[in-house]
Amino acid sequence: MSKPNIVILGGGYGGMITSKRLEKFLKSGEANITVINKHDYHYLTTQLHKIGAATATDRQIALSIPELINPEKTNFIKAEVDTVDTSKQEVCLVGGERVPYDYLVIALGFEVETFGIPGIKEHAFEIRSFRSSKAIYHHIMKQFNLYKQDQDLSRLTFVVAGGGFTGIEMVGELVDALPKLCKEHGVPFEKVKIVAVEAAPSVIPFFPKQSVEYTTQFFEKHNVELITSRKILECTPEEIRLENGAVIPTRTVVWSCGVKGNTIVKKFSLPIERGKVPVDSYLRVKNMKNIFSIGDNALFMKNEKSALPPTAQVALQQAPVCAKNIVAAIRGEALTQFEYHHKGSVASLGTWAAVGLVGSVRLSGLIGAFMKQVIEARYLFMLGGPALIIRQHLGVSHEPVKITVKQ
Numbered sequence: 001m002s003k004p005n006i007v008i009l010g011g012g013y014g015g016m017i018t019s020k021r022l023e024k025f026l027k028s029g030e031a032n033i034t035v036i037n038k039h040d041y042h043y044l045t046t047q048l049h050k051i052g053a054a055t056a057t058d059r060q061i062a063l064s065i066p067e068l069i070n071p072e073k074t075n076f077i078k079a080e081v082d083t084v085d086t087s088k089q090e091v092c093l094v095g096g097e098r099v100p101y102d103y104l105v106i107a108l109g110f111e112v113e114t115f116g117i118p119g120i121k122e123h124a125f126e127i128r129s130f131r132s133s134k135a136i137y138h139h140i141m142k143q144f145n146l147y148k149q150d151q152d153l154s155r156l157t158f159v160v161a162g163g164g165f166t167g168i169e170m171v172g173e174l175v176d177a178l179p180k181l182c183k184e185h186g187v188p189f190e191k192v193k194i195v196a197v198e199a200a201p202s203v204i205p206f207f208p209k210q211s212v213e214y215t216t217q218f219f220e221k222h223n224v225e226l227i228t229s230r231k232i233l234e235c236t237p238e239e240i241r242l243e244n245g246a247v248i249p250t251r252t253v254v255w256s257c258g259v260k261g262n263t264i265v266k267k268f269s270l271p272i273e274r275g276k277v278p279v280d281s282y283l284r285v286k287n288m289k290n291i292f293s294i295g296d297n298a299l300f301m302k303n304e305k306s307a308l309p310p311t312a313q314v315a316l317q318q319a320p321v322c323a324k325n326i327v328a329a330i331r332g333e334a335l336t337q338f339e340y341h342h343k344g345s346v347a348s349l350g351t352w353a354a355v356g357l358v359g360s361v362r363l364s365g366l367i368g369a370f371m372k373q374v375i376e377a378r379y380l381f382m383l384g385g386p387a388l389i390i391r392q393h394l395g396v397s398h399e400p401v402k403i404t405v406k407q
């Protein structure tokens with residue numbers, strides 16, 4: 001009998017951990033594993049803001065997928081998924097190639113939600129992928145150079161839209177990075193303005209009151225102008241317009257106001273609810289026995305009304321259960337129900353501070369930053385054991401990340 005083909009779409013948090021667990025759980029020769037990802041690197045999505053501000057090296061954030069997988073057990077295809085033909089059980093790649101599957105895992109992640117606000121898609125920057133984050137850094141450099149020619153202060157005004165988790169992390173990174181970048185490039189830092197705009201009455205409203213206060217004070221201390229209770233109505237290449245009529249001249253808007261599931265899944269002729277692929281308690285796509293979906297593009301209802309949020313924590317808890325269930329399905333054994341256990345959240349404010357809640361313990365400042373490092377190291381451990389943690393911290397891989405970014 002031929003070996004079943006397990007095909008994983010997406011080499012992000014969910015996809016990579018599913019493949020690593022399958023490598024572990026499957027007996028030799030029991031099934032073929034294939035990972036398909038757009039790029040030959042796996043980026044640490046939770047740290048992409050560091051690429052935008054250049055506070056981490058490329059290789060600290062973008063890890064070579066061929067180096068992460070066991071080539072004897074997993075086949076890697078660098079390609080963009082176009083669609084899935086469920087009737088023929090084939091994945092169609094951009095370029096026409098087709099990859100047959102017996103079991104499919106859809107882990108294609110998220111897209112940025114722009115809510116149809118004019119100009120956001122065209123002119124704002126997104127922290128969505130390694131490439132889109134790198135584009136922020138190149139744009140800052142370009143504005144520095146142009147400022148030296150025309151002294152237009154809007155080039156030194158950096159707006160972060162959205163005071164949620166990702167937004168405050170981006171602000172924190174800019175606070176860390178800009179003084180150094182200004183010095184390196186001969187730009188007067190005293191002329192730089194960082195503006196955070198949030199539509200709700202405060203930043204991170206879902207965090208404890210003390211964390212909100214800590215973040216607000218952190219912004220004040222670092223001269224970040226915080227504008228709350230104001231929606232952005234329009235973004236142009238030269239300014240943003242707010243709902244009270246205020247106009248902020250700026251050439252750089254980083255949009256961090258929300259995410260939605262990768263819209264590509266709508267092409268797969270699978271059920272779609274709330275823009276995502278609904279899954280049952282075993283993480284199988286509804287009414288499908290051999291298609292699983294995890295992470296940001298999956299809709300897992302925790303109760304009748306609310307779904308699990310799009311977080312790495314969810315993807316990383318789903319991946320091992322997904323791998324386990326595929327192995328069980330191959331062996332004709334009972335599947336395991338997925339249960340989510342929220343462990344807490346920690347948001348960084350640059351390298352030396354963070355706010356968050358782990359269990360019932362509230363963290364802030366340096367201790368928070370330390371906990372953030374522990375969380376990131378834990379992920380590296382899941383992905384590649386202690387060897388990967390050491391490799392990443394020593395910066396052993398110096399091979400540049402090959403990407404093309406509009407500069």
Ligand SMILES: Cc1cc2nc3c(=O)[nH]c(=O)nc-3n(C[C@H](O)[C@H](O)[C@H](O)COP(=O)(O)OP(=O)(O)OC[C@H]3O[C@@H](n4cnc5c(N)ncnc54)[C@H](O)[C@@H]3O)c2cc1C
Nearest residue numbers: 010012013014038045046080081109295296310311312313
């Ligand atoms: C700046 C930032 C900070 C965050 N911080 C946290 C945090 O502290 N804690 C937390 O829990 N969550 C955090 N998140 C959310 C978290 O990163 C996501 O929930 C998580 O990455 C979801 O994992 P995933 O596997 O579903 O998708 P991803 O990790 O996004 O992976 C999707 C993969 O699919 C690939 N792909 C997409 N389309 C195609 C295609 N057509 N063909 C081939 N490949 C494709 C992508 O290249 C990518 O490799 C943060 C997110 C951001 C942006």
